[in-house]
Amino acid sequence: MASSRKLGTESDRRKLSINIKKSEIEAQQKIRKLSSVEFACETDAVAAANHLSQQLKHYNLSDIKTIKSAFKADVSSPNHTEACPLSSIFKVPAKRLS
Numbered sequence: 001m002a003s004s005r006k007l008g009t010e011s012d013r014r015k016l017s018i019n020i021k022k023s024e025i026e027a028q029q030k031i032r033k034l035s036s037v038e039f040a041c042e043t044d045a046v047a048a049a050n051h052l053s054q055q056l057k058h059y060n061l062s063d064i065k066t067i068k069s070a071f072k073a074d075v076s077s078p079n080h081t082e083a084c085p086l087s088s089i090f091k092v093p094a095k096r097l098s
Contacts, residue, residue, distance in 0.1 A: 023058045030056070035094035042066050045090040066090045 053061035
């Protein structure tokens with residue numbers, strides 16, 4: 001009886017290990033996807049990262065940082081001769097889960 005109990009426990013551990021690995025792969029994919037999104041403000045970027053953190057089963061995102069990048073605003077008028085103003089975008093960089 002004890003040996004069948006032990007086998008069940010080993011089987012459960014194996015299943016749990018597989019589920020955690022699947023969750024890790026899924027989390028990494030979602031983090032990479034989030035890191036490719038450009039946000040108009042830092043608050044939106046952090047909110048999106050916090051929302052993702054709540055969705056992850058076995059992981060919690062902490063120490064969330066953003067990267068601010070400048071870019072030239074898109075000007076739709078071809079006759080526009082003034083220098084294009086610089087605007088900012090924010091991104092959440094991806095890091096490997098540990």
